[in-house]
Amino acid sequence: MLLQNGIADALNNTEWAFPLAECIHIGGFAVGVGSIALVDFRMLNLGLRHETAARILRYTEPWTVIGLVFVVFSGLMLFTSQVGLYLTNKVFPYKMYVLVAALIYNFTLHRKVAAMEKAPPGLSKFVAIVSLLLWVSIVFGGVFTGFLEFA
Amino acid sequence: MNIAHSIESIGFLSDFSESVLAYPIVLSIHLTCIALFGGMILITDLRLLGIAFKSLTITEVVTSLRPWKRVGGTIMIALGLLLAASEAGKYAPNPYFWIKMITLGLIGVHALIFRPIVYNQTEELDRSPVIPTKAKVAAILSLALWTNMFVMGRLIAYWE
Numbered sequence: 001m002l003l004q005n006g007i008a009d010a011l012n013n014t015e016w017a018f019p020l021a022e023c024i025h026i027g028g029f030a031v032g033v034g035s036i037a038l039v040d041f042r043m044l045n046l047g048l049r050h051e052t053a054a055r056i057l058r059y060t061e062p063w064t065v066i067g068l069v070f071v072v073f074s075g076l077m078l079f080t081s082q083v084g085l086y087l088t089n090k091v092f093p094y095k096m097y098v099l100v101a102a103l104i105y106n107f108t109l110h111r112k113v114a115a116m117e118k119a120p121p122g123l124s125k126f127v128a129i130v131s132l133l134l135w136v137s138i139v140f141g142g143v144f145t146g147f148l149e150f151a
Numbered sequence: 152m153n154i155a156h157s158i159e160s161i162g163f164l165s166d167f168s169e170s171v172l173a174y175p176i177v178l179s180i181h182l183t184c185i186a187l188f189g190g191m192i193l194i195t196d197l198r199l200l201g202i203a204f205k206s207l208t209i210t211e212v213v214t215s216l217r218p219w220k221r222v223g224g225t226i227m228i229a230l231g232l233l234l235a236a237s238e239a240g241k242y243a244p245n246p247y248f249w250i251k252m253i254t255l256g257l258i259g260v261h262a263l264i265f266r267p268i269v270y271n272q273t274e275e276l277d278r279s280p281v282i283p284t285k286a287k288v289a290a291i292l293s294l295a296l297w298t299n300m301f302v303m304g305r306l307i308a309y310w311e
Contacts, residue, residue, distance in 0.1 A: 019305055023301065026182065026186075027301065030301075031193060033186045034186055034189060047215050047216065048216075050215065059206065139182050140176075142182075
């Protein structure tokens with residue numbers, strides 16, 4: 001509780017703290033999800049064709065994890081600054097459900113299919129499209145959370 | 152200021168900014184482009200600096216990401232201009248917006264300078280035993296410029 005109040009005070013009372021946390025949040029998202037998208041694009045046969053999806057996954061995975069850790073922690077900071085507003089927001093809970101689904105999906109099914117040496121092309125494509133849709137809908141969820149409650 | 156107001160009152164732009172859904176939807180797509188294609192810029196720069204993806208050649212990274220960055224960049228800039236034009240009156244006096252636009256111009260200058268000597272010479276870079284300084288300079292400037300674009304974009308919302 002004390003920690004939560006401390007973070008909330010810092011974000012609410014320091015002019016630059018909230019935008020800084022937002023920048024880390026969006027920047028981390030770009031790193032984390034940008035690296036996932038590279039794997040997805042490869043699975044869709046749209047880029048990096050010299051490499052297998054499995055190898056691209058191996059190179060990008062540390063960046064995915066680092067990016068997402070920054071996203072989650074900065075997200076928690078933003079959340080603690082206005083807990084009441086977020087909890088009553090019409091969009092925010094859905095964003096969280098999709099986020100949990102996307103995280104589980106990414107590190108289970110998505111990872112498994114991307115790492116397959118010879119995945120059926122149809123399966124790869126399907127898995128990649130679901131992944132992109134999940135992450136894109138989180139961006140929409142984030143923007144609409146802001147527009148509905150704080151506009 | 153008058154110019155700004157005439158821009159935002161252009162038919163489709165005023166329809167756009169008055170629509171409850173259009174503005175956040177376009178903003179979401181703009182941000183999605185940042186996530187997808189900003190990530191690619193970062194990967195290219197990290198590879199040029201020799202920090203990550205070393206098992207891929209510079210040529211592979213640059214050439215395979217290039218078409219995506221072009222498409223993504225075009226959509227991102229077009230939608231960004233649409234967002235700004237629809238609220239031109241608010242954006243015109245906003246210093247962060249102008250810093251962002253100057254940065255966009257500098258990114259163009261960066262491309263003019265470094266495309267011929269770095270991004271179109273990747274095979275030469277791959278042959279070199281150490282990554283040449285010009286490639287590292289290009290990568291550091293690119294990171295600095297894009298970070299500035301990104302932070303100014305966020306700060307636009309905070310200026311009153």
